[in-house]
Amino acid sequence: xxxxxxxxxxxxxxxxxxxxxxxxxxxxxxxxxxxxxxxxxxxxxxxxxxxxxxxxxxxxxxxxxxxxxxxxxxxxxxxxxxxxxxxxxxxxxxxxxxxxxxxxxxxxxxxxxxxxxxxxxxxxxxxxxxxxxxxxxxxxxxxxxxxxxxxxxxxxxxxxxxxxxxxxxxxxxxxxxxxxxxxxxxxxxxxxxxxxxxxxxxxxxxxxxxxxxxxxxxxxxxxxxxxxxxxxxxxxxxxxxxxxxxxxxxxxxxxxxxxxxxxxxxxxxxxxxxxxxxxxxxxxxxxxxxxxxxxxxxxxxxxxxxxxxxxxxxxxxxxxxxxx
Amino acid sequence: xxxxxxxxxxxxxxxxxxxxxxxxxxxxxxxxxxxxxxxxxxxxxxxxxxxxxxxxxxxxxxxxxxxxxxxxxxxxxxxxxxxxxxxxxxxxxxxxxxxxxxxxxxxxxxxxxxxxxxxxxxxxxxxxxxxxxxxxxxxxxxxxxxxxxxxxxxxxxxxxxxxxxxxxxxxxxxxxxxxxxxxxxxxxxxxxxxxxxxxxxxxxxxxxxxxxxxxxxxxxxxxxxxxxxxxxxxxxxxxxxxxxxxxxxxxxxxxxxxxxxxxxxxxxxxxxxxxxxxxxxxxxxxxxxxxxxxxxxxxxxxxxxxx
Amino acid sequence: xxxxxxxxxxxxxxxxxxxxxxxxxxxxxxxxxxxxxxxxxxxxxxxxxxxxxxxxxxxxxxxxxxxxxxxxxxxxxxxxxxxxxxxxxxxxxxxxxxxxxxxxxxxxxxxxxxxxxxxxxxxxxxxxxxxxxxxxxxxxxxxxxxxxxxxxxxxxxxxxxxxxxxxxxxxxxxxxxxxxxxxxxxxxxxxxxxxxxxxxxxxxxxxxxxxxxxxxxxxxxxxxxxxxxxxxxxxxxxxxxxxxxxxxxxxxxxxxxxxxxxxxxxxxxxxxxxxxxxxxxxxxxxxxxxxxxxxxxxxxxxxxxxxxxxxxxxxxxxxxxxxxxxxxxxxxxxx
Numbered sequence: 001x002x003x004x005x006x007x008x009x010x011x012x013x014x015x016x017x018x019x020x021x022x023x024x025x026x027x028x029x030x031x032x033x034x035x036x037x038x039x040x041x042x043x044x045x046x047x048x049x050x051x052x053x054x055x056x057x058x059x060x061x062x063x064x065x066x067x068x069x070x071x072x073x074x075x076x077x078x079x080x081x082x083x084x085x086x087x088x089x090x091x092x093x094x095x096x097x098x099x100x101x102x103x104x105x106x107x108x109x110x111x112x113x114x115x116x117x118x119x120x121x122x123x124x125x126x127x128x129x130x131x132x133x134x135x136x137x138x139x140x141x142x143x144x145x146x147x148x149x150x151x152x153x154x155x156x157x158x159x160x161x162x163x164x165x166x167x168x169x170x171x172x173x174x175x176x177x178x179x180x181x182x183x184x185x186x187x188x189x190x191x192x193x194x195x196x197x198x199x200x201x202x203x204x205x206x207x208x209x210x211x212x213x214x215x216x217x218x219x220x221x222x223x224x225x226x227x228x229x230x231x232x233x234x235x236x237x238x239x240x241x242x243x244x245x246x247x248x249x250x251x252x253x254x255x256x257x258x259x260x261x262x263x264x265x266x267x268x269x270x271x272x273x274x275x276x277x278x279x280x281x282x283x284x285x286x287x288x289x290x291x292x293x294x295x296x297x298x299x300x301x302x303x304x305x306x307x308x309x310x311x312x313x314x315x316x317x318x319x320x321x322x323x324x
Numbered sequence: 325x326x327x328x329x330x331x332x333x334x335x336x337x338x339x340x341x342x343x344x345x346x347x348x349x350x351x352x353x354x355x356x357x358x359x360x361x362x363x364x365x366x367x368x369x370x371x372x373x374x375x376x377x378x379x380x381x382x383x384x385x386x387x388x389x390x391x392x393x394x395x396x397x398x399x400x401x402x403x404x405x406x407x408x409x410x411x412x413x414x415x416x417x418x419x420x421x422x423x424x425x426x427x428x429x430x431x432x433x434x435x436x437x438x439x440x441x442x443x444x445x446x447x448x449x450x451x452x453x454x455x456x457x458x459x460x461x462x463x464x465x466x467x468x469x470x471x472x473x474x475x476x477x478x479x480x481x482x483x484x485x486x487x488x489x490x491x492x493x494x495x496x497x498x499x500x501x502x503x504x505x506x507x508x509x510x511x512x513x514x515x516x517x518x519x520x521x522x523x524x525x526x527x528x529x530x531x532x533x534x535x536x537x538x539x540x541x542x543x544x545x546x547x548x549x550x551x552x553x554x555x556x557x558x559x560x561x562x563x564x565x566x567x568x569x570x571x572x573x574x575x576x577x578x579x580x581x582x583x584x585x586x587x588x589x590x591x592x593x594x595x596x597x598x599x600x601x602x603x604x605x606x607x608x609x610x611x612x613x614x615x616x617x618x619x620x621x622x623x624x625x626x627x628x629x630x631x
Numbered sequence: 632x633x634x635x636x637x638x639x640x641x642x643x644x645x646x647x648x649x650x651x652x653x654x655x656x657x658x659x660x661x662x663x664x665x666x667x668x669x670x671x672x673x674x675x676x677x678x679x680x681x682x683x684x685x686x687x688x689x690x691x692x693x694x695x696x697x698x699x700x701x702x703x704x705x706x707x708x709x710x711x712x713x714x715x716x717x718x719x720x721x722x723x724x725x726x727x728x729x730x731x732x733x734x735x736x737x738x739x740x741x742x743x744x745x746x747x748x749x750x751x752x753x754x755x756x757x758x759x760x761x762x763x764x765x766x767x768x769x770x771x772x773x774x775x776x777x778x779x780x781x782x783x784x785x786x787x788x789x790x791x792x793x794x795x796x797x798x799x800x801x802x803x804x805x806x807x808x809x810x811x812x813x814x815x816x817x818x819x820x821x822x823x824x825x826x827x828x829x830x831x832x833x834x835x836x837x838x839x840x841x842x843x844x845x846x847x848x849x850x851x852x853x854x855x856x857x858x859x860x861x862x863x864x865x866x867x868x869x870x871x872x873x874x875x876x877x878x879x880x881x882x883x884x885x886x887x888x889x890x891x892x893x894x895x896x897x898x899x900x901x902x903x904x905x906x907x908x909x910x911x912x913x914x915x916x917x918x919x920x921x922x923x924x925x926x927x928x929x930x931x932x933x934x935x936x937x938x939x940x941x942x943x944x945x946x947x948x949x950x951x952x953x954x955x956x957x958x959x960x961x962x963x964x965x966x
Binding site for chain 3: 188190217221222255256258266
Binding site for chain 2: 065067090091094095098099101102103106107108109110111112120121124125166169
């Protein structure tokens, strides 16, 4: 969306990911959850990551936050490489990077009152009670919830309310960067719209920088400035949102787009139904990982892995035969 | 800013949702009342009873129940009811001691083993295996042999025997909780491990642990009684239900109450504790609660309108 | 008035109360729904609106002691609410069958998928082992599980989510039911796999002349494969019409608002239209229109439960103000 170009500071890169790899041992083989992912996030920008389950999008978000060690590559947060830091070294960076989760019902401790859960965040990072109070009343105003919510326990609130509060919790420390992992997927349609509007609202007020992970193209198209499509641990296509949806170049993105059921029965379209299942990320054959399901597949695709290359107007695609 | 005052209490919520089922069901009230009565009798034994638990009065040796001695008297003429109350003090107190010791050691071990996994889990798991592989009383024998006889050694010995069961329980609960999103959220905020374990995971395990604790109390009473019965626990002349049972069995024909009374006291306490534990379980886990059928509700409503 | 025989299933004024830990819930509050032979009927609504409750009621899967059902569910001329337990057993699986959101928990992990499907045949059609096996191969092929000989001996965990859902479908259609209830069949699946399963369902419906009641929260899926659609809100069906009509001329303010709040590609708006407030809790019996507090058209009339009104051919909606701004509905209503 280009409504927000003025919010983005292209000069200042908050996150730079370079050739990030995360391998998991799986018996004698390795599962390549992330296999050489590189991209930048500028200050104030929302980057969308789309893909199907098992494509590594959640692993990517958690790797950047360093919730676990990564196998290889660099994660540069505001000029500092955090990819090899240990827990103690990471502590000051944790404050600046927060996360919002998919399931609002389970992302709060069920035995802790909401108010206590929110103030705890500030307390752990040494904020005074006055600072916390000030911040909380400001955030509650932003998320449009009354203050008596704080007295309730998570079990007494609805999914939409809890997700608002989860967003508030992530914002208490004024983080420089937020990872939102499918923040609206578990919500009903009408609540989903409310939360998406809230995110739009907050980014304007607070200039949030965000990595927005989702499996829904429509949601990503609505909220993100740039979109990366992932397939089996790799980014196969990445471009500014408008550009991507105007000129889809990777066959996988095309199939993904065509598979989304459109809420419009009269829109006639060519349906591309992909044969077969997503291959297992363990022991992938050489060549393009999408080759087995691609309708444009040639001998070259089976032998050589395509690299992510820039093709003009900021459009990157990893394909030997990109769609024109 | 006064309106914010309430939220600064770091108070874990150990109550479930609204429309709570009733904690005080009839069996629960009965058993709790019995337990309370028992505990009160034990605490106020010196006030209630005109006799001393240790003073001998050979004239009343093996007396049968009468107004003088409501339950009769033992071989050396000590009032049985008095000794029952004083014995309850020892037995209950030592059982509480056993459970407290096992909680203090077992819960943190379980949390650590479940939360960290890996080497810590392996080591703790192996130690538990070793302790569990001994028959519990046998292990107590060994420890009593080491510490010397007496209530203190018996409590420590049983306390250690009870640790692995609790550790295992807490470990498995922790494993379940650890994989929930709120723990991941806490990690992503940057909370320390001990905060996550004790502030976040533990409160979510408390309900199950408390059920286990009430059960453990019942077992501890039985085990303490067994140890005393075998002469390894409380030493005479201190009164204790197990020791009294041991003494009493020699005079079953002369005065059966000597053995029956402490035996019945043990049974009543254990059964009440079990009922309480069951009630707690249903209270904490609404799924376990029995819901009335519509027929019953309608009948009840019809009665109300008729009245 | 359409002739009665046209409907395969007719639910009239279905009310279901459930006993829960938090009290009695009036889960369904007068549901009217008709399913025609051979159609794919979408049942949409947000969570808690009573979609799954309706399907469970058709199969009578509620705990009898903890639930109270009123109304009629007429299936092929017989009221299922009055049918005997034995009759229900033959209806379940043989005439009406069901598939669920999560195939993994619906399949027995200890039996191979072939054995589980063959079991259905042996139970409902009293086949011999060999016959059942042969039929199982046929059905596996029909739902696109190839090669059947190899798949027959595989266990559920060896299959992907998409294939597991195919197995569930195979089991459900094994006895050629006339009605298949699919409760969020693709919610747990990825979009590309979802597209495959939807295509399969559509194909099966046409092929076998089977009606499908498709429960979903996704209007995209409705647009994709449903012939007609019913929108549920707070335990009631608020609107029923054919698929095209709901997207172009929704008559009920709730359906309209719900469809508007879905983000669409190329929409290019900054803020999405939303519905203020939240659905009501169903602990108390509601006399007013349940949508009243959230509705922009509310007035005094809305304090009474709105009746279901015909507002076009095969188009009904439960609202006192059949969207005054909506020319489509008004035109249809005037005719």
